[in-house]
Amino acid sequence: MEKAELNKEIRASGLKSTKSRCAILDILKQNDRPASADEVYMELKSRGISLNISTVYRTLDAMTEKNLVKKLSITGESKALFELNAIGHKHYLVCLGCRKTMAIEGCPLESFERELAEETDFVIEGHKLDIYGYCPECRNKT
Amino acid sequence: MEKAELNKEIRASGLKSTKSRCAILDILKQNDRPASADEVYMELKSRGISLNISTVYRTLDAMTEKNLVKKLSITGESKALFELNAIGHKHYLVCLGCRKTMAIEGCPLESFERELAEETDFVIEGHKLDIYGYCPECRNKT
DNA sequence: TTGGATGCAAAAGTTTTGCACGGTT
DNA sequence: AACCGTGCAAAACTTTTGCATCCAA
Numbered sequence: 140m141e142k143a144e145l146n147k148e149i150r151a152s153g154l155k156s157t158k159s160r161c162a163i164l165d166i167l168k169q170n171d172r173p174a175s176a177d178e179v180y181m182e183l184k185s186r187g188i189s190l191n192i193s194t195v196y197r198t199l200d201a202m203t204e205k206n207l208v209k210k211l212s213i214t215g216e217s218k219a220l221f222e223l224n225a226i227g228h229k230h231y232l233v234c235l236g237c238r239k240t241m242a243i244e245g246c247p248l249e250s251f252e253r254e255l256a257e258e259t260d261f262v263i264e265g266h267k268l269d270i271y272g273y274c275p276e277c278r279n280k281t
Numbered sequence: 282m283e284k285a286e287l288n289k290e291i292r293a294s295g296l297k298s299t300k301s302r303c304a305i306l307d308i309l310k311q312n313d314r315p316a317s318a319d320e321v322y323m324e325l326k327s328r329g330i331s332l333n334i335s336t337v338y339r340t341l342d343a344m345t346e347k348n349l350v351k352k353l354s355i356t357g358e359s360k361a362l363f364e365l366n367a368i369g370h371k372h373y374l375v376c377l378g379c380r381k382t383m384a385i386e387g388c389p390l391e392s393f394e395r396e397l398a399e400e401t402d403f404v405i406e407g408h409k410l411d412i413y414g415y416c417p418e419c420r421n422k423t
Numbered sequence: 424t425t426g427g428a429t430g431c432a433a434a435a436g437t438t439t440t441g442c443a444c445g446g447t448t
Numbered sequence: 449a450a451c452c453g454t455g456c457a458a459a460a461c462t463t464t465t466g467c468a469t470c471c472a473a
Contacts, residue, residue, distance in 0.1 A: 155447060155452065176438080191455050196438060198453090212354035214409055217463080218437065232403060241401075247393040248410075255385065255412065261374060263414040267356055268390075270397065272405040297427065297472060318463080333430050338463060340428090359438080360462065429470070439460070446453075 152205040162188050163198050164207065164223075172231070172240045173211050173220035213240075213269060230268045236277025243270065294347040304330050305340050306349065306365075314373070314382045315353050315362035355382075355411060372410045378419025385412065 145161040154160065166182050167174065174182070180195045199221050202208035211220045213233065222229070230243040248266060256263045287303040296302065308324050309316065316324070322337045341363050344350035353362045355375065364371070372385040394405045 157447070157453065159454075192437095193439075193456080194454055200439095201453095210356065212356050212358065214352065214354050216354065232397065232401060234403070235406060243397065247390060251389040252412065255374065256414075259374060259383075260417045261376070261414040262420045263412060264377060265414075266410065266412040268408065268410045270394065270405060270408040272398075272403040272407075275402045278404045299428065299472070301429080334462095335431080335464075336429055342464095343428095425473090427470105427472085430468090432467095433465085435462100435464070437460100437462080440458085442456095444454085444456105446451105448449105448451090 148207070152202070152207050154201055154205055154207075159188070159190050159194060160198055160202075162186065162190075163195065164202070167208060167221065167223045170222070171242065173213075173222040175216075175218040175220055177218065179221070211267070214271075230270065232270050232272065234274040234277055235271055236273050239274060290349070294344070294349050296343055296347055296349075301330070301332050301336060302340055302344075304328065304332075305337065306344070309350060309363065309365045312364070313384065315355070315364040317358075317360040317362055319360065321363070353409070356413070372412065374412050374414065376416040376419055377413055378415050381416060 142161060145164055146156045149156040149160050149164060162183055163179055166179055166186075176192065176195050176199055179199070180190065180192050183190050183195070199208060199210070203210045203221070206224055208221050209224045211222065213220060213231070215233075215235075215238070230246060231240045232243050233240045246268075248268065252263045252266065255261070284303060287306055288298045291298040291302050291306060304325055305321060308321055308328075318334065318337050318341055321341070322332065322334050325332050325337070341350060341352070345352045345363070348366055350363050351366045353364065355362060355373070357375075357377075357380075372388060373382045374385050375382045388410070390408060390410065394408065397403070398405045
């Protein structure tokens, strides 16, 4: 993505735009699966951008706060993961063998959420759904 | 629950039965929502049972291994949570205001999982679904 | 008796924070 | 110029591990 657009998007969220922040957002945009702070840090390094890990955490937190980014916890992962807060939302199919994750198309929960809101009187803001199993390569190993 | 039954259940899982393990399982049985290792530790303390926190972790891990217990990660929680691995499975409605969690009845995903298995050739083992929102008490505060 | 369970202390791993300095607006 | 972002180092917090001792089978 062009630098100018990243700049614009970051400022639109209310954050000050910096080289570091553009780079981090760019990485998340190119990633099709959630990344840990450390993975982002490594990718920055491999692109020749040397940031401190605490800056990466602070940036990801700030972007989460501004809804540019979503922070996830996946069962079995000890670290928090971050992904772009794209329009709509994603669910993941996670392989318990190799821990590969792939995005799932579609979401089966809209009507369920409406019913739930009525029953409980909650204001539903969102949900998190991950599905676990074994991928074609791992299904025969166990 | 009577001590004898807890004993039996633990041994049936393949674990050696000890006073600590009975106490931990008993706590999880009485909890209607997932607890962190530290919460279990505190509850033990308040019952006059003094265990080391590392024992609590080891016990919870062992019980997870034996499928007596399930380990969860909930978005926004920095710690892992543990709950009884009851027959069937549960989903939670989590309040983003006060972080109260309540179990949801029913699961809207069975048919979705079957379709997904066909499409992806994964063996689906399970899933994790949490729904987020604001409870009646918190919905007006923000 | 024997192997596994536990306590203790220390380490490991992730995330946060204080402070001084530097860059963006 | 003012304020916020960043680097660095240290701390905080959760979880794991090694080893000696203790307990259930």
